[in-house]
Amino acid sequence: MVDLPLSNDRRMKVDEFDSGKMLAHATRQAKDRGYEKFPIVDVDSHHYELESFNEILEYMPDPVMKQLAQMANSGNSKGVGVMPGGVGYQDIGGRAIRYPLRRIEKTEPGVHRDVSLTRRWMDAMGVDMAVLFPSPMLQLGLHPQVEAEVALAWAYNRWLCERVLQEESRICSMIYLPFNDPEESYKMVKEFAGKKGVNGFMVTSVRYRPVHHNSYMKVYALIEELGLPLAFHAGYNWNEQSMTMMNKFISVHAIGFVFYNMVHMTNWVLNGLPERFPKLKVIWIESGLAWLPFMIQRLDNEYLMRSSECPALKKLPGEYITDMFYTSQPMEIPRDMSLLESTFKCIKAETQLLYSSDYPHWDFDLPSTIYDLPFLKEKAKRDILGGNAVKLFKLDINGRKLAKVA
Amino acid sequence: MAEVFVAKVADFPDGDRRIVAHGVHGIGVFNWQGQFFAYANMCLHQGGPACEGLIMHKVEDVIGPDKTWMGQKFSDSQVHFVCPWHGYEYDIRTGECAADRRLRLKKYNVVQRGDDIYVAV
Numbered sequence: 351m352v353d354l355p356l357s358n359d360r361r362m363k364v365d366e367f368d369s370g371k372m373l374a375h376a377t378r379q380a381k382d383r384g385y386e387k388f389p390i391v392d393v394d395s396h397h398y399e400l401e402s403f404n405e406i407l408e409y410m411p412d413p414v415m416k417q418l419a420q421m422a423n424s425g426n427s428k429g430v431g432v433m434p435g436g437v438g439y440q441d442i443g444g445r446a447i448r449y450p451l452r453r454i455e456k457t458e459p460g461v462h463r464d465v466s467l468t469r470r471w472m473d474a475m476g477v478d479m480a481v482l483f484p485s486p487m488l489q490l491g492l493h494p495q496v497e498a499e500v501a502l503a504w505a506y507n508r509w510l511c512e513r514v515l516q517e518e519s520r521i522c523s524m525i526y527l528p529f530n531d532p533e534e535s536y537k538m539v540k541e542f543a544g545k546k547g548v549n550g551f552m553v554t555s556v557r558y559r560p561v562h563h564n565s566y567m568k569v570y571a572l573i574e575e576l577g578l579p580l581a582f583h584a585g586y587n588w589n590e591q592s593m594t595m596m597n598k599f600i601s602v603h604a605i606g607f608v609f610y611n612m613v614h615m616t617n618w619v620l621n622g623l624p625e626r627f628p629k630l631k632v633i634w635i636e637s638g639l640a641w642l643p644f645m646i647q648r649l650d651n652e653y654l655m656r657s658s659e660c661p662a663l664k665k666l667p668g669e670y671i672t673d674m675f676y677t678s679q680p681m682e683i684p685r686d687m688s689l690l691e692s693t694f695k696c697i698k699a700e701t702q703l704l705y706s707s708d709y710p711h712w713d714f715d716l717p718s719t720i721y722d723l724p725f726l727k728e729k730a731k732r733d734i735l736g737g738n739a740v741k742l743f744k745l746d747i748n749g750r751k752l753a754k755v756a
Numbered sequence: 757m758a759e760v761f762v763a764k765v766a767d768f769p770d771g772d773r774r775i776v777a778h779g780v781h782g783i784g785v786f787n788w789q790g791q792f793f794a795y796a797n798m799c800l801h802q803g804g805p806a807c808e809g810l811i812m813h814k815v816e817d818v819i820g821p822d823k824t825w826m827g828q829k830f831s832d833s834q835v836h837f838v839c840p841w842h843g844y845e846y847d848i849r850t851g852e853c854a855a856d857r858r859l860r861l862k863k864y865n866v867v868q869r870g871d872d873i874y875v876a877v
Contacts, residue, residue, distance in 0.1 A: 357813035357830040360771070372840065375803050378780060445810055447840040713842060716802050 367451035373474035380476030391739035392480040394706035410505035446712040478752040488585040491557030503528040515547030524550035532565035550579035555610035562621035574630040581633040622662020633675040677706035679715040759874040792866035804841030
């Protein structure tokens with residue numbers, strides 16, 4: 351039973367919650383649109399790793415950090431004192447009702463809770479494979495102790511591989527890199543490449559380390575050699591100096607999820623990293639799409655006047671940008687749909703765009719956000735919803751449909 | 757016009773709602789301060805179950821006579837129901853989307869006949 355506080359001191363009691371039932375309309379969409387005819391790959395979805403924090407901590411190599419974290423997690427406040435983060439109202443005051451109610455959702459016996467819940471929403475939406483990422487750990491790059499980011503990353507990655515990815519082949523991930531420590535990031539790539547369900551590596555963008563620093567070159571070289579993609583996953587940080595001027599979560603979220611990826615992409619391109627690592631596939635996750643025409647126009651325009659600052663470039667910055675990959679969510683739906691159509695054309699979406707839901711986060715996108723676009727042909731819809739990801743990650747599903755749409 | 761039974765008046769208290777089967781997604785019927793309202797249970801955003809989320813009073817800014825911001829409060833009179841998927845808010849009396857009143861859910865007439873509530877479809 352959950353007793354939800356509502357407006358003007360009203361309350362609402364809720365006895366049960368089933369995310370599959372809450373997504374019944376998504377299931378209807380899957381049937382109506384014929385998703386059974388082609389694979390759908392969700393390249394950015396999430397679980398709440400702090401719900402399994404005690405399990406994760408069993409995999410922590412540092413015994414002192416492990417005890418500190420176990421003690422911090424033993425009270426009512428999960429992970430407080432260990433994980434950075436803090437103020438944020440992702441649940442819109444409970445209006446996104448799955449946030450307060452997920453604690454009473456029942457799962458299949460004998461199946462890990464994360465596997466059970468993930469399969470449930472995947473089947474409801476018609477998603478065949480999902481790339482799963484953590485949630486609070488998206489801010490772990492802000493941890494003031496580099497060794498804590500490293501220790502938590504080792505623990506989480508080992509737990510994820512053993513407890514989640516081993517159990518369900520439809521779930522995969524790109525391994526969290528403790529990017530504030532390049533040497534440990536390198537070791538982590540070595541350790542996890544080739545493990546079941548590991549489809550690449552992921553850097554959380556909210557941090558203060560420049561991606562062009564020389565200490566990262568061997569990390570990029572190794573990932574390129576392995577033929578796996580590198581992703582930058584966006585996030586917000588209300589403590590970012592410029593964002594401390596903002597008084598609303600909507601402001602911090604709308605700008606923050608683009609801001610850090612703008613910084614990293616600018617450094618990535620203008621320092622010629624695409625020229626140094628021409629075979630490295632780079633994915634930019636969860637910044638939506640509207641920032642890309644801005645970045646392309648802005649950097650191209652200035653580059654033509656100041657190319658002496660960027661001697662490594664052999665073509666326009668925007669041409670490197672359109673060689674990279676992007677996840678779709680949160681896809682901005684403008685009043686004037688010709689803007690979105692232009693954006694798709696600008697970023698070569700038919701080959702570079704990867705569908706993502708971001709489920710269960712508050713601004714998730716269903717596959718219909720892509721499938722219903724009037725300016726896309728059927729092949730482009732199918733490629734964006736799954737085909738591009740199958741190719742990029744070399745997924746061995748041979749067009750099979752894995753989702754069990756009820 | 758056909759009618760779909762919703763509930764007995766006695767079983768449908770003020771502040772409550774019912775989702776009745778009709779078409780693919782059903783119809784949400786609300787009892788708010790003794791008045792009944794009914795809308796298509798499909799959000800205009802991504803098709804979520806718009807009528808199945810929280811009922812919340814509209815949040816309002818309190819602006820002082822000198823135009824300074826004094827804080828926020830819940831409205832005493834304006835009430836929204838909220839799509840549980842993404843938070844789209846709808847005016848419980850009109851079905852208009854609170855953030856853009858050009859958007860409006862399909863509205864149905866609610867008929868009370870004796871002790872019974874029906875929605876006309």
